Amino acid sequence: MDRDHAHGLLREMLRIRRFEEKAAELYSLGKIRGFLHLYIGEEAVAVGAMPALGPEDAIVSTYREHGHALARGLPAGALMAELYGKASGCSRGHGGSMHFFDVSRRFYGGYAIVAGGLPIATGLALAEKMQGRAGVVACFFGDGAVDEGEFSESLNLAALWKLPVVFVCENNLYAMGTTLARHQAQTDIRLKAEAHGMPAEAVDGMDVLAVEAALRHTVEATRSAGGPRFLEARTYRFRAHSMADPELYRTKEEVEQWKRRDPIATFLTRLREQALLTDADLAAMAATVEGEIEAAVAFAEAAPWEPAEDLTKDVYTP
Ligand SMILES: Cc1ncc(C[n+]2csc(CCOP(=O)(O)OP(=O)(O)O)c2C)c(N)n1
Ligand SMILES: [Mg+2]
Numbered sequence: 265m266d267r268d269h270a271h272g273l274l275r276e277m278l279r280i281r282r283f284e285e286k287a288a289e290l291y292s293l294g295k296i297r298g299f300l301h302l303y304i305g306e307e308a309v310a311v312g313a314m315p316a317l318g319p320e321d322a323i324v325s326t327y328r329e330h331g332h333a334l335a336r337g338l339p340a341g342a343l344m345a346e347l348y349g350k351a352s353g354c355s356r357g358h359g360g361s362m363h364f365f366d367v368s369r370r371f372y373g374g375y376a377i378v379a380g381g382l383p384i385a386t387g388l389a390l391a392e393k394m395q396g397r398a399g400v401v402a403c404f405f406g407d408g409a410v411d412e413g414e415f416s417e418s419l420n421l422a423a424l425w426k427l428p429v430v431f432v433c434e435n436n437l438y439a440m441g442t443t444l445a446r447h448q449a450q451t452d453i454r455l456k457a458e459a460h461g462m463p464a465e466a467v468d469g470m471d472v473l474a475v476e477a478a479l480r481h482t483v484e485a486t487r488s489a490g491g492p493r494f495l496e497a498r499t500y501r502f503r504a505h506s507m508a509d510p511e512l513y514r515t516k517e518e519v520e521q522w523k524r525r526d527p528i529a530t531f532l533t534r535l536r537e538q539a540l541l542t543d544a545d546l547a548a549m550a551a552t553v554e555g556e557i558e559a560a561v562a563f564a565e566a567a568p569w570e571p572a573e574d575l576t577k578d579v580y581t582p
Pocket of ligand 2: 406407408434435436437438439440
């Protein structure tokens with residue numbers, strides 16, 4: 265394992281964790297309002313995935329997209345300002361937590377609609393193919409999206425037209441409070457992808473290196489051989505579905521059990537065991553991350569509100 269690369273992966277996971285812990289704190293202070301879905305516990309998926317994707321590739325995510333956006337390189341300040349609803353936010357404060365967007369980094373959302381990103385990703389992949397470009401689209405979505413018609417429609421067309429898209433299902437076992445077995449007769453999601461005519465595999469979504477290896481070979485296979493691929497990342501969210509969820513559908517013991525597989529803590533242990541990380545390295549990294557998050561909050565605090573006359577600017581109907 266390359267030391268610098270490993271440090272980079274750890275730093276990215278720490279950035280996401282601290283960004284979201286701070287967002288939760290700011291939510292309870294009333295600085296951030298509306299919906300807020302935290303990715304805490306799932307960081308290894310976004311962080312493992314991004315090194316496999318270049319600037320020519322595109323990303324589509326869900327409403328639980330803070331981690332993907334940070335790992336893709338959207339500035340933390342622009343994301344925090346978006347959570348505040350400020351005009352300096354990445355979506356000019358119009359979108360909030362669920363609608364991070366940055367076309368310059370080919371980050372095409374952030375979607376509030378479950379499975380809504382799949383047809384968008386499929387369309388982006390169709391554009392890549394029609395325009396003769398080599399980009400691959402990585403589409404992230406949850407286990408709940410498997411229920412939707414858009415899931416079948418998108419997978420079918422992507423396979424039929426051999427489009428360069430990698431579908432990454434972040435299976436965290438729950439769609440709000442509903443487990444897969446309560447809404448699907450077939451709980452092996454890979455079989456659903458294979459039934460649509462594409463290769464599918466599963467990966468331990470709590471292991472950042474395993475995710476990176478899986479994404480690298482999946483993205484490369486898609487780029488060179490053409491046609492979509494499917495990856496199921498098995499993961500778990502440590503926090504509630506959103507800020508308003510009493511979590512009556514799972515036990516504290518289950519959550520504690522998964523926390524023992526915390527992607528950050530387990531990676532830390534691994535790096536220490538292999539003498540790739542010292543306490544001083546970690547302290548320095550934590551201080552850098554803390555500084556970045558503090559600066560992001562300061563940026564959001566100081567950022568302007570959109571002028572009242574702009575409120576109806578992007579509204580289509582009177
Ligand atoms: C089409 C649609 N139906 C219902 C909802 C309400 N809803 C919001 S999140 C969610 C659960 C989705 O779970 P999953 O896809 O597993 O993603 P996770 O929240 O676990 O990341 C539902 C049903 C919605 N946003 N869109
Ligand atoms: Mg889920």
